[in-house]
Amino acid sequence: MNWLWIILILCVIAVITHRVWFSISSRRRKAAGQTPFVRGLTSLLDGDYNSAINLLKQAVKEQPQEVEPYLRLGDVLRETGEVKRAIQIHRELTIRPGIPRRTMARVFVSLARDYAAAHRFDRASATYEHALELTPDNEKVMEELLSIYEEMGEWDKAYLLRRDISKARKVDDTHMLALYKAYIGKIHLDAKDTKRAEANLKDALKIDSECASAYLYLGDLYYMMGNIDSAISAWRRIVTLFPEIAYITFARLEKAFYEKGRFEKIVDLYNDVLERNPRDVRTIMTLANIHRKKGNLDDALRLCQMALEFDPRSRRIKQALARLHYEKGDIEKSLQAMVEAFNGFSSDEEYYYCNSCGYRSNEVLWRCPRCKAWETFV
Numbered sequence: 001m002n003w004l005w006i007i008l009i010l011c012v013i014a015v016i017t018h019r020v021w022f023s024i025s026s027r028r029r030k031a032a033g034q035t036p037f038v039r040g041l042t043s044l045l046d047g048d049y050n051s052a053i054n055l056l057k058q059a060v061k062e063q064p065q066e067v068e069p070y071l072r073l074g075d076v077l078r079e080t081g082e083v084k085r086a087i088q089i090h091r092e093l094t095i096r097p098g099i100p101r102r103t104m105a106r107v108f109v110s111l112a113r114d115y116a117a118a119h120r121f122d123r124a125s126a127t128y129e130h131a132l133e134l135t136p137d138n139e140k141v142m143e144e145l146l147s148i149y150e151e152m153g154e155w156d157k158a159y160l161l162r163r164d165i166s167k168a169r170k171v172d173d174t175h176m177l178a179l180y181k182a183y184i185g186k187i188h189l190d191a192k193d194t195k196r197a198e199a200n201l202k203d204a205l206k207i208d209s210e211c212a213s214a215y216l217y218l219g220d221l222y223y224m225m226g227n228i229d230s231a232i233s234a235w236r237r238i239v240t241l242f243p244e245i246a247y248i249t250f251a252r253l254e255k256a257f258y259e260k261g262r263f264e265k266i267v268d269l270y271n272d273v274l275e276r277n278p279r280d281v282r283t284i285m286t287l288a289n290i291h292r293k294k295g296n297l298d299d300a301l302r303l304c305q306m307a308l309e310f311d312p313r314s315r316r317i318k319q320a321l322a323r324l325h326y327e328k329g330d331i332e333k334s335l336q337a338m339v340e341a342f343n344g345f346s347s348d349e350e351y352y353y354c355n356s357c358g359y360r361s362n363e364v365l366w367r368c369p370r371c372k373a374w375e376t377f378v
């Protein structure tokens, strides 16, 4: 009996000692900001993902009732490629009762990011939508969902969400919304879905009657459908409204006028642009090229020299001059620059660059395919 009592008392003392020790040491760690959770977050900030995972796992064991350590652990696992595990952890949280609304919204966002990382875009969009039901004005979530809709080609939903984002920001986003519609139109145009392309491009112009990209692609659409007159008038709208970017229509208009047997019209058009914008080097050079093609080398040379005055460092103009001198038989003047000048008038020499990331394209784009920035090419 006595022995039993002694053993029992020793057990109780051991349990109490362990509890007290655990509580003191954990309180000490907490006081010093050193709980596994806090240390896990610090490792995360340091980019030390392995330590972060170990510490967060420890935190989860110590505080299984807390949501935050699970949430973060799932996030790090996703970032380190363990997407399945992340999905499992975040999904378990979504069915846990008693989680406050805003926290639950964050759980849904994390889970949606997991699905996006796993390229399960259907699930990702549905989960983002759940998050938005809980926190409707969350712009960050809206933007992430927008990129998922874009990825899925859900353009109608994408447009409506883009509009909601504008509303949430309380800014007049007419220009961007029209641009977005035009962008959608261009995607349908590339897919040869002429009906949807036309509907979206016309919507763009309803939203903003000065949407240059909508005119450009509407022209492309009409041209593709064989309606060259309508194509010409759509492109001419750009020349009239925005002479500073008229050059984006030149190659298209030249081709269209040529097909209509009215090539001389293009010269009138270039002269119109130059009257309004006399220092427009691109137009001067385009006109010079036409004179050259017609054999009017003196006119071409005069225009190139004028262009060089406005843009004295242009390698392209110098190349064109070298070529013209050569074609006029003035070998001495052209000799030095001739090797470089050989392709001076080649249209594939013309490139456009994204102001934001430097992406190179041989056409003006309204949205950079690399950095996704808008209007960085014109």
Ligand SMILES: [Zn+2]
Pocket (backbone or CB within 6 Å): 354, 355, 356, 357, 358, 359, 368, 369, 370, 371, 372, 373, 376
């Ligand atoms: Zn870019």
